[in-house]
Amino acid sequence: MCKISIKDNIVEIENRIDQAIKRADREDKVTLVAVSKTQPIEKIIEAMNSDLLDIGENKVQELIDKMAILNDRPRYHMIGHLQTNKVKYIAERIHLIHSLDRMSLAAELDKRAKVINRSIDCLIQVNISKEETKFGLYKDDVIPFIEQVLALSNINIKGLMTIAPFVDDEKILRETFRGLYNLKEEISRRNYKELSMDILSMGMTNDFEIAIEEGSNMIRVGTGIFGKRNY
Numbered sequence: 001m002c003k004i005s006i007k008d009n010i011v012e013i014e015n016r017i018d019q020a021i022k023r024a025d026r027e028d029k030v031t032l033v034a035v036s037k038t039q040p041i042e043k044i045i046e047a048m049n050s051d052l053l054d055i056g057e058n059k060v061q062e063l064i065d066k067m068a069i070l071n072d073r074p075r076y077h078m079i080g081h082l083q084t085n086k087v088k089y090i091a092e093r094i095h096l097i098h099s100l101d102r103m104s105l106a107a108e109l110d111k112r113a114k115v116i117n118r119s120i121d122c123l124i125q126v127n128i129s130k131e132e133t134k135f136g137l138y139k140d141d142v143i144p145f146i147e148q149v150l151a152l153s154n155i156n157i158k159g160l161m162t163i164a165p166f167v168d169d170e171k172i173l174r175e176t177f178r179g180l181y182n183l184k185e186e187i188s189r190r191n192y193k194e195l196s197m198d199i200l201s202m203g204m205t206n207d208f209e210i211a212i213e214e215g216s217n218m219i220r221v222g223t224g225i226f227g228k229r230n231y
């Protein structure tokens with residue numbers, strides 16, 4: 001069995017990102033978040049040595065363990081469901097929360113951010129495909145949610161995130177990603193003063209090219225960079 005090269009994987013993914021951007025006739029950039037859940041520190045360091053700055057984790061305990069070792073080298077993304085009582089452990093160092101999906105979490109993030117005199121950047125997680133197994137707000141609930149969250153001064157809404165259904169059907173994937181893109185456009189048109197819709201976090205190893213073609217500018221790639229996860 002040959003050893004996988006994280007560096008080669010990253011180069012390949014970056015090429016595929018560039019191609020997808022070209023196909024979509026876009027000129028902006030796509031941020032690659034390396035999803036390092038279950039992966040050992042050595043592999044993350046290898047990724048960072050290939051100039052990857054952003055790492056994503058979905059469990060608070062694992063995130064804080066990795067923060068303790070890697071310190072401020074990477075930018076930390078919380079991409080998984082976040083329990084309110086765990087916010088305090090990550091409030092100081094988190095770069096971006098992708099999974100803001102309820103008011104109690106928003107209030108806790110705002111409170112913890114105030115205590116340490118910072119503001120925390122967040123994406124609203126949207127369940128476009130309405131799968132019952134998935135977290136995230138339904139599309140129709142996002143604008144009322146935003147209008148509540150705007151009152152909180154220490155969290156910044158930066159955009160939206162979704163997880164597509166785990167299917168190979170390109171049509172379903174496109175519809176999901178397009179749904180999030182259209183929602184972003186609808187929110188942007190409302191010109192809320194204290195909010196930006198700059199980030200659209202969508203696309204994973206199996207669907208990131210389609211996501212980019214549909215407007216994603218932040219993709220979350222795990223197995224495509226690190227190989228299979230060991231749970």
Ligand SMILES: *Cc1c(COP(=O)(O)O)cnc(C)c1O
Nearest residue numbers: 035058079204205220221222223
């Ligand atoms: C695990 C995970 C990913 C990465 O999945 P891959 O298929 O390994 O690329 C992306 N986003 C979220 C929210 C995840 O939990």
